[in-house]
Amino acid sequence: MARETMMSWQVGEVKITRIVEIYNFTDNINMTMSDATAEEVIALEWLHPHYATPEGLQRMNFQGFVVQAPNRNGGGLNMVVDSCIGAGRERDFDVFCNLPEGFLEDLESLGLSRAEIDTVMCTHLHFDHVGWNTYKDPESGEYRPTFPKARYLFGKTEYDAWQNVIRHDGHHSDNHLVECVDPIVALGMADFIEANHVIAEGEGWRIVTEPSHGHTPGHVHVCIESGSERAVITGDLMHHPMQCAMPHRTATFDMDKDAGRQSRQSFVEKYRDSGVVVIGAHFFDPTAGHIETAPDGETWFHGLGL
Ligand SMILES: [Zn+2]
Secondary structure (H helix, E strand, O other): OOOOOOEEEEEOOEEEEEEEEEEEEEEEHHHOEOOOOHHHHHHOHHHOOOOEOOOOEEEEEEEEEEEEEEEEOOEEEEEEEOOOOOOOOOOOOHHHOOOOOHHHHHHHOOOOOHHHOOEEEOOOOOHHHOHHHEEEOOOOOOEEEOOOOOEEEEEHHHHHHHHHOHHHOOOOOOHHHHHHOHHHHHOOOEEEEOOOEEEEEEOOEEEEEEEOOOOOOOOEEEEEEEOOEEEEEOHHHOOOOHHHHOOOOOEOOOOOHHHHHHHHHHHHHHHOOOOOEEEOOOEOOOOEEEEEEOOOOOEEEEEOOO
């Protein structure tokens, strides 16, 4: 049975659904913005109660997305964007270890079998965006593709950076690559894409990537267009709505802090007051909303339905 944390948005003919693996995770804001304080969080009224606790802790989710579109060469598109953490994993922090398999149950509740997923798109190659690329075969102990008929899309710049530098630099564990990326590449199921890439298009809709390097060397976000409607899935170019108001502030997890700052600032400039629905990869409920200029001239994130 699907969990009530599932949530869907219709963008023209395209349906986007979030599947949550860790819901309402709270922590200090400097987990996301290294020099931000609880006092700043408490002072931003629009963050409450959805995106922050009264004590000034940030709220966030760890989640992936399913994007479904009709009429592509006679068939539809069934794509997973960012396959989250995965079940039964050993990772650096306890909260990410040995999660149950709810992700697949939620997927099935959309009427989709694993074999019906035709595309898996990873905005970048962190462990919480590649997890369900594979599952551990209980008999052989091997990691097998969760989606046996999918093409898996990895940014070429991103993959090359991890493959040639990051996984050997002594600062980053590569367990998640060994388990969730290497088996896909070995089976020839990966496509390495440019930062500006048309993922798929059909009658009246189009899904493309745009570059947002900085969080990781080849990070991209995903843009969905259908008719006159638009949405964008951020990946980790930001982790929390507060960064819409302060895109220039340092993001703790950006591997290149200056590039990350520039990507965030251009993103906010491009999408502010544009009517485009912004879907935050780690945003807590309602996860989707608009970046808007408030009457006082400040920028804020206006969650849908708030
Ligand atoms: Zn992430």
